[in-house]
Amino acid sequence: MKEKLVFVGAGGFGREVAWQLSCVNDHNDSYDILGFIDDTPELKNKTLNGLSVIGDVEYLINYPKEISAVVCIGNSAARKKLVEKLKANPLISFPTIIACDVQYSDSVQFGEGCIICASSVLTVNINVGDFVIANLDCTIGHDSVIDDYVTLSPSVNVSGYVHIGACSEIGTGANIIDRKSIGEYSIIGAGSVVVKNIPANCTAVGAPALPIKFHS
Numbered sequence: 001m002k003e004k005l006v007f008v009g010a011g012g013f014g015r016e017v018a019w020q021l022s023c024v025n026d027h028n029d030s031y032d033i034l035g036f037i038d039d040t041p042e043l044k045n046k047t048l049n050g051l052s053v054i055g056d057v058e059y060l061i062n063y064p065k066e067i068s069a070v071v072c073i074g075n076s077a078a079r080k081k082l083v084e085k086l087k088a089n090p091l092i093s094f095p096t097i098i099a100c101d102v103q104y105s106d107s108v109q110f111g112e113g114c115i116i117c118a119s120s121v122l123t124v125n126i127n128v129g130d131f132v133i134a135n136l137d138c139t140i141g142h143d144s145v146i147d148d149y150v151t152l153s154p155s156v157n158v159s160g161y162v163h164i165g166a167c168s169e170i171g172t173g174a175n176i177i178d179r180k181s182i183g184e185y186s187i188i189g190a191g192s193v194v195v196k197n198i199p200a201n202c203t204a205v206g207a208p209a210l211p212i213k214f215h216s
Helices: 012-028 057-061 076-086
Strands: 003-008 031-037 051-055 067-071 202-205 210-214
Touching: 003 012, 003 057, 012 031, 031 057, 031 067, 051 057, 057 076, 067 076
Parallel strands: 003 031, 003 067, 031 051
Antiparallel strands: 202 210
């Protein structure tokens, strides 16, 4: 029997993930896709790209049967908060979704609830935590560790032996050279080049990337 599945978040990224999963489903037909979950009142019962918005988060929390949820929220902290709320319902599971053309070796370990988007490449001996998003065209090099709830925007390049702390967000087109670390809850600006370790709870931009502000 196919798993019932919903996409949590009907914004642009949610619709992109739905499209990518339709390709996966064409190959193995694993999921019975029910539609979107979204709290935006004006989206209720609307149809987006062929899928209906079937309810809000409370509807999903109270769903009485086993169901899979793909949490399509780009902001790392917001995604973490939402997942913690959804886990109040033990019948909800969180599959890891990997687009059809992603390349990765058998030595890559994925946690639950990850979304790995089209054209991404993950090489060898990589540890990807829970609820990580790697958006379109990302690369992750050997022996890197990507902690829980990290968001990699499109075309991020992560070199070997890199460690990215939990809930960090890496902007579009950023590059992280080998053996560097980024602290938890930090933000790396689009197009930045990380050549030195970045501390936790800061925003860093530029080439080389330097902290411009700290936040709690």
